[in-house]
Amino acid sequence: MATSLTSPALVFATDKAIIAARQALAKVALFATDFSQDATQPGTTMKIPIFTPGAAAQFNAASNNYENANGSVTYVPVTFDHHVKQTFQFDDKDFTLVNGTNFWANAGRASGNAISKAILEAVSGLINKTKIPKSAANEVVFSSSAKDKVANLRVACENADIDPADTVLMLDPTRFAALLATLDANIYGGPSAIRNGIVEGLYGFKAVIENGKLTTASGENLVGALIPTDGLAVAGRTVPVLSPGVYEEVGQTRDEVSGLVVGVRRHGDPATGANYLTHEALFGAALVQPAKCVRLVSSATA
Numbered sequence: 001m002a003t004s005l006t007s008p009a010l011v012f013a014t015d016k017a018i019i020a021a022r023q024a025l026a027k028v029a030l031f032a033t034d035f036s037q038d039a040t041q042p043g044t045t046m047k048i049p050i051f052t053p054g055a056a057a058q059f060n061a062a063s064n065n066y067e068n069a070n071g072s073v074t075y076v077p078v079t080f081d082h083h084v085k086q087t088f089q090f091d092d093k094d095f096t097l098v099n100g101t102n103f104w105a106n107a108g109r110a111s112g113n114a115i116s117k118a119i120l121e122a123v124s125g126l127i128n129k130t131k132i133p134k135s136a137a138n139e140v141v142f143s144s145s146a147k148d149k150v151a152n153l154r155v156a157c158e159n160a161d162i163d164p165a166d167t168v169l170m171l172d173p174t175r176f177a178a179l180l181a182t183l184d185a186n187i188y189g190g191p192s193a194i195r196n197g198i199v200e201g202l203y204g205f206k207a208v209i210e211n212g213k214l215t216t217a218s219g220e221n222l223v224g225a226l227i228p229t230d231g232l233a234v235a236g237r238t239v240p241v242l243s244p245g246v247y248e249e250v251g252q253t254r255d256e257v258s259g260l261v262v263g264v265r266r267h268g269d270p271a272t273g274a275n276y277l278t279h280e281a282l283f284g285a286a287l288v289q290p291a292k293c294v295r296l297v298s299s300a301t302a
Helices: 008-028 092-096 100-124 147-151 153-159 173-182 191-196
Strands: 032-039 045-052 072-079 082-091 139-141 167-171 198-200 207-210 222-228 232-238 249-254 261-269 274-287 294-297
Touching (some): 008 100, 032 261, 072 232, 072 274, 100 232, 100 261, 173 207, 232 261
Parallel strands (some): 139 294, 167 207
Antiparallel strands (some): 222 294
């Protein structure tokens, strides 16, 4: 992993943080993602291009030539309004009680889990009946995880004008588990699908994923969703450190798999002997094509 850190202990801890984060980030990475090491201030907005194809028509030099646009492109803003961090405090004497290597490894894993869950929660929080328009095409009652019911969600894709092969089917843990129970291991891919909660290519969908972060708010009745790849965007940037001299060490590590950049800060309090280790991430998420998304509900909502 590319890093600007120099302390072996912090490199080790941050590598562990990123590895721990990958399980949740693998689900987020199924959508439009753009993580960068470019420094930015919180609140900065980047724009994601969304291409809408038109009908392909016969070439005509007068009325449909190479300067007649058939499709369109719009730019949807994604604001970096989530700045999440995980800080651990430890005293110098703590290292007399534990093995130092295990301390850094465990701290890194805990930070990675916390940051990745925060990203998944932010993404999942966008899926609700306020942001996704309530219509016959955008809300489908899904009462069973039987194989025929799941396969029939391809019809819901057709009604919403989205391609199943470019669509992620999210299911809450109960329904995801019920679906796995109906399938042979050679169909859903074996133990990795159970551990990671991702089954790629099932019934022609881009992936079927388990998402335990879908809203359970009263009146939502949400049990899943159909989200096209370009229907949701997640972007991240590096948190700038304006006064690096006040810390013992400052740096970033980039995950070559997801692209996520995790920032690191470490400093101590000379008066008390307390030390502080922080991992952090700056990101934003947006539904860029809400009309193309489908909420799956246990029963019709008001």
